[in-house]
């Protein structure tokens with residue numbers, strides 16, 4: 001079990017939902033938490049609930065310079081930065097047939113994918129410069145792995161592309177960090193449906209959620225996330241159906257290998 005007591009964590013997207021629950025769960029285990037978000041009201045509300053344990057920072061993760069500044073400011077606050085939860089994210093629902101590569105689509109990739117890369121680079125350089133060791137957990141999704149049966153038809157193609165990107169980028173990152181002795185352990189949190197603002201837009205009443213969604217609350221998601229870190233897991237799924245939803249893709253490739261006579 002990781003001892004978070006007296007440690008410092010940076011959580012992006014801490015003004016709401018999963019990020020807020022991660023900040024609260026880390027603080028409950030003794031950590032001091034730098035809470036970053038573009039939503040000033042949300043991030044100050046999160047920080048106010050944690051008192052002196054929290055430092056709120058308002059920033060836009062799509063800003064290319066932000067990761068370096070944020071890591072520097074978070075690390076300077078208490079002279080250490082033990083964990084970064086790179087969690088801020090946005091959604092976009094549109095049918096593939098109508099997907100337009102407009103500004104919203106570009107922002108989706110900036111926030112959900114490239115911001116995580118910039119954060120990883122900034123944190124890796126900071127830990128190397130400090131001669132310290134760190135831990136990075138990037139928030140992917142059930143959409144990192146498959147077309148989940150519960151959200152089929154929801155127009156998540158571009159969102160899912162960003163989340164697939166997060167996963168494969170983290171897999172490469174982990175290998176590169178290990179090979180290059182970069183002192184950062186990498187993890188990917190892959191939530192299924194969690195009742196946050198992201199979902200509440202489409203489903204105001206969580207009690208009316210279809211059972212196949214297996215909707216959980218952000219606090220449960222954070223609890224699983226911290227347990228995953230405690231166990232040293234690289235893949236941290238929050239729902240059992242993630243493993244099941246992957247199977248059609250793997251089976252499809254296996255059947256194609258068979259059909260093509262490649263086995």
Ligand SMILES: NC(=O)c1ccc[n+]([C@@H]2O[C@H](COP(=O)([O-])OP(=O)(O)OC[C@H]3O[C@@H](n4cnc5c(N)ncnc54)[C@H](O)[C@@H]3O)[C@@H](O)[C@H]2O)c1
Pocket residue numbers: 012013014015016017018019036037038039042059060061062087088089090111139140141142190191192193194195196197198199
């Ligand atoms: N809720 C779910 O069911 C679910 C499932 C899988 C993955 N996720 C992922 O979890 C993460 C957190 O989402 P959530 O469900 O808690 O949603 P949320 O909307 O409650 O929280 C996301 C937070 O990120 C912040 N944010 C958005 N863009 C930002 C930017 N450019 N810079 C800084 N902060 C920014 C928002 O202001 C918000 O506070 C996201 O990466 C999301 O894709 C959520």
